[in-house]
Amino acid sequence: MLRIFFDHDLNHKIIKGLTKRISDLDYITPLTLGNIDESDANHLKWAWENRRVTISHDVNTMTDAANQRFANGESIWGLILVPQSLPIGDVIEELMFIISCSDENDFENLIVFLPFL
Secondary structure, eight states: OOEEEEOTTSOHHHHHHHHHHOTTOEEEOHHHHTOTTSOHHHHHHHHHHTTOEEEESOHHHHHHHHHHHHHTTOOOSOEEEOOTTSOHHHHHHHHHHHHHHOOTTTTTTOEEESOOO
8 A cells, every 4th residue: 555645735625535444554744744835846756655556636846846857867755746626526436446446656756637537
């Protein structure tokens, strides 16, 4: 199962829905870490150092931050981007599948946009 870093802008209904359906969900948020004001680049760096896949609604700025890391020869542990236009129930279902059925190395250096399935 994936270890997750939920970006601070992700709809909390998604997080709540996932925690209800995946009892042992291993996740952390910037609020939990006390670094909510950090840049996307710093969030991706933290997620890399802690082997966590980042999930975010920040389609543009997170993509830019990840691509900048690549340009600098750095890596990401994975980035799953969720457009805000997707229905919350559909997002929860897709993320449940991805989180539960993936290995921690499956998303290394990948940027994935939902819908995935």
